[in-house]
Amino acid sequence: MYLKRPTAVQPLQLLTWDTCYFHYLVPTPMSPSSQSVSTTSDAGSQESVDGGTVGRTLQWDTDPSALQLQADSELGRRMHRLGASKIVQIDFVPKELVTYTKETQTPSAAHQSEEEEEDEESSELKASPQTDQPEEEGEAEDSKEAHPRELTEEEREQILHSEDFLVFFERSVSVVERALAEEGDIFFDYSGRDLEDKEGDMQGGSNLSFNRVFHDDHWSKHRVVTCLDWSPQYPELMVASYNSNEDAPHEPDGIALVWNMKFKKTTPEYTFHCQSSVMSVGQIVLWDNRSHRRTPVQRTPLSAAAHTHPVYCVNVVGTQNANNLITVSTDGKMCSWSLDMLSQPQESMELVYNKSKPVAVTGMAFPAGDVNNYVVGSEEGMVYSASRHGSKAGIAEMFEGHQGPVTGISCHNAVGTVDFSHLFITSSFDWTVKLWSIKHNKPLYSFEDNADYVYDVSWSPVHPALFASVDGMGRLDLWNLNNDTEVPTASVTIEGACALNRVRWASGGREVAVGDSEGRVWIYDVGELAVPHPEDWSHFARTLVEIRANRGDGEEEGAVELPA
Amino acid sequence: RYCCSPATITVLHAFVFVSCQTAFVVDEVSTIIKESVEGAIGGNAYQHSRVNQWTTNVVEQSLSQLSKLGKPFKYIVTCVIMQKNGAGLQTASSCFWDNTTDGSCTVRWENKSMYCIVSVFGLAI
Numbered sequence: 001m002y003l004k005r006p007t008a009v010q011p012l013q014l015l016t017w018d019t020c021y022f023h024y025l026v027p028t029p030m031s032p033s034s035q036s037v038s039t040t041s042d043a044g045s046q047e048s049v050d051g052g053t054v055g056r057t058l059q060w061d062t063d064p065s066a067l068q069l070q071a072d073s074e075l076g077r078r079m080h081r082l083g084a085s086k087i088v089q090i091d092f093v094p095k096e097l098v099t100y101t102k103e104t105q106t107p108s109a110a111h112q113s114e115e116e117e118e119d120e121e122s123s124e125l126k127a128s129p130q131t132d133q134p135e136e137e138g139e140a141e142d143s144k145e146a147h148p149r150e151l152t153e154e155e156r157e158q159i160l161h162s163e164d165f166l167v168f169f170e171r172s173v174s175v176v177e178r179a180l181a182e183e184g185d186i187f188f189d190y191s192g193r194d195l196e197d198k199e200g201d202m203q204g205g206s207n208l209s210f211n212r213v214f215h216d217d218h219w220s221k222h223r224v225v226t227c228l229d230w231s232p233q234y235p236e237l238m239v240a241s242y243n244s245n246e247d248a249p250h251e252p253d254g255i256a257l258v259w260n261m262k263f264k265k266t267t268p269e270y271t272f273h274c275q276s277s278v279m280s281v282g283q284i285v286l287w288d289n290r291s292h293r294r295t296p297v298q299r300t301p302l303s304a305a306a307h308t309h310p311v312y313c314v315n316v317v318g319t320q321n322a323n324n325l326i327t328v329s330t331d332g333k334m335c336s337w338s339l340d341m342l343s344q345p346q347e348s349m350e351l352v353y354n355k356s357k358p359v360a361v362t363g364m365a366f367p368a369g370d371v372n373n374y375v376v377g378s379e380e381g382m383v384y385s386a387s388r389h390g391s392k393a394g395i396a397e398m399f400e401g402h403q404g405p406v407t408g409i410s411c412h413n414a415v416g417t418v419d420f421s422h423l424f425i426t427s428s429f430d431w432t433v434k435l436w437s438i439k440h441n442k443p444l445y446s447f448e449d450n451a452d453y454v455y456d457v458s459w460s461p462v463h464p465a466l467f468a469s470v471d472g473m474g475r476l477d478l479w480n481l482n483n484d485t486e487v488p489t490a491s492v493t494i495e496g497a498c499a500l501n502r503v504r505w506a507s508g509g510r511e512v513a514v515g516d517s518e519g520r521v522w523i524y525d526v527g528e529l530a531v532p533h534p535e536d537w538s539h540f541a542r543t544l545v546e547i548r549a550n551r552g553d554g555e556e557e558g559a560v561e562l563p564a
Numbered sequence: 565r566y567c568c569s570p571a572t573i574t575v576l577h578a579f580v581f582v583s584c585q586t587a588f589v590v591d592e593v594s595t596i597i598k599e600s601v602e603g604a605i606g607g608n609a610y611q612h613s614r615v616n617q618w619t620t621n622v623v624e625q626s627l628s629q630l631s632k633l634g635k636p637f638k639y640i641v642t643c644v645i646m647q648k649n650g651a652g653l654q655t656a657s658s659c660f661w662d663n664t665t666d667g668s669c670t671v672r673w674e675n676k677s678m679y680c681i682v683s684v685f686g687l688a689i
Contacts, residue, residue: 090656
């Protein structure tokens, strides 16, 4: 044992374990005179600073019998000296576990009546200024019945910052904003008596009419719309992804906004942030709308196993339950991911043509219902068909025709009496849109009506002969091949837009969303033009035959009939 | 200015010695605890089969060293060993005693796999 022995004193043998140390020095003080001394001595033993009373309070009186010391055997006096000690605390902080669960459980409503009150109160708000909330809560409290307990400031703060409250508040703000922005009366009587008036809403007549524009001053200004898509589950929801904002370098590089078509709100439903530009640097990030977080829930690693070049195309193929995420990047790599596990791709493949050159892919499309074969457009202007599995996995055929990088590619996906799923269209910097069939390696037809780079092209999901294209001059064209193949059937130049980057049809085929390089998303209603008739399919088949016949006269003999 | 007789001065000195000798000296006790803990579990990783023995050892060792100090104190020694598993732990304690003579000392010791908390309470007899 290496204990430090206190070098001070040896215990005095005279002093024993007796409770009263000075018992034999001082008689047990029971005399009244000593009583008075004791009280003062108590005061004195507390290191009193009142030096004036030194003579009186000093314990060490000349009369030893009156000596009153701390080690006192009287129980009563001992009890007076007891006090509480300081609280000794131990605190080990738990380690926070980061988990991600896929299922969601709707939280049971805790304070129903309070929420309803707050909803009414919050209808006074335009945006959501935080300063108004304490007063609101106070009002909500007051308007309740039967002596509500006033929340203290602290409790209020706690509630305001609790996650449940924020989630609820965001949600109810959306609901109320919608109601405010609607031109209709929010107190509309839905009992159905005035249904006849509703019929007058139809546009009738016009082919392509402007519906609305989505633009958020804060988030989408100065950002280029890189991609658009419509939600398959909620047909009125549309997501747009935006590139980085040069003006505000400290804002997140890439964002995706979800817009709601149904209501006339001017702000996006949800906003998602991402570190790198959405569609760049080869990372795939997954946001979960349910988790109410603005940062990605999952992201793929920046590793050699995944993509190291910008990911230009993302497609989800398969059914609702068994689906895969397919991504292709400009270094020619195609990866297939399972949405459950984004830490590494399920399979990956180098897209190499003729075993030598990797293909720099700029666009990818899957024919309707096919999860194995797909077509990709490349930077050199070639289009390739490829398959994911099978004996000929990888690049199969090359389609030549474009003279510039292929910007957009779309496979025919309208389902009808005749199967046109072998058709696809491509757009390119060479000012043309070309129609192809998988079976021929030269284009079936070339649409040359544009006078600028054509940035994107998209088949209508319902009409077999209809597709939309957008170009760099702000033009949106609708081509109905049953009508005319030389010029677009409907065309509109969007005022105020510079270049249009993306075009996507809504799943119902009645609206078209167009994204431009200023961060605006334009929604256009397509009128009667978009509604397919049953004979459109057979008409289109005849149109195709005509096209092929025309092409066959004096076109390149190099056209090769490819095995299907 | 004290009107003290020599007798009282002697008593005074004795009193001073007494208070040094019979106060609860936190540093001294803390050293004893640390050595006991280090001796019992230093360098070991948490093992459920051996933890019981460790806590017993810590307590026994601390108590025997404390009693060897020879002070007029009642001692209470507690030892908690907690595995590091990501859980949080919060404790608090307080005493109602004679603040001038009684005292306590708590030592927190940890390694990569466990925490060890030893508390000693000394109550002047």
